[in-house]
Amino acid sequence: MKQVLTTCPYCGTGCTFYLNVEGDQVVGVTPNDDPRSVNQGILCLKGHFGYDFIDRQKRLTTPLIRKNGELVEASWDEAIHLVASKMKETIRDYGPDALAAFSSARCTNEENYLMQKLMRAVVGTNNVDHCARL
Structure with a gap:
């Protein structure tokens, strides 16, 4: 059996x-x-038993975009380009404060930092919030 060290995806504790x-x-x-690890050998129930989603058949593994009212699979490049163009269009038409970001307690502190940095420094809005429930 192979063991792969990883970080738990269920909260930002790490x-x-x-x-x-x-x-x-x-x-x-x-x-x-x-x-030296933050959990020192202890895991919550989700961390210890919540790995079965990895092999679920219904798990999304590719982006979906709406074309002619239907969700269809798209490449990552196509999906990212679509999101970027829609964000630019919204900023152009309504200003940067028309956009907001809501981050997740499942993200690491570093990922949450990057989200707020993107919104404040790149988009130009302070409309950033977080669901902090640990």
Whole structure:
């Protein structure tokens, strides 16, 4: 069995654990008991048992965009270009304060920092919020 060190995706605390992998399947989780890790060998229930979403058939693995009223698969380049062009159009027509960002407690502190930096420094709005519930 191979073990892959990773960061828990369920909140911004940054707990680390090992994904136990057999073949190409995740079969379990082992907490990282390194005393320097933030969780020091302890995981919440979601971190310990919430890995089964990885292999779900209904999991989105590619962007979807709406064409002629229907959601269709798109490349990442196409989806990013569409979002960027719609954001530029909105800023041009209504100003930067017409946009807002709502970040997630599932993101790391660094990811949340980057989100607010993008909105404030690039877009030009202070309309940034966060769902901080740990």
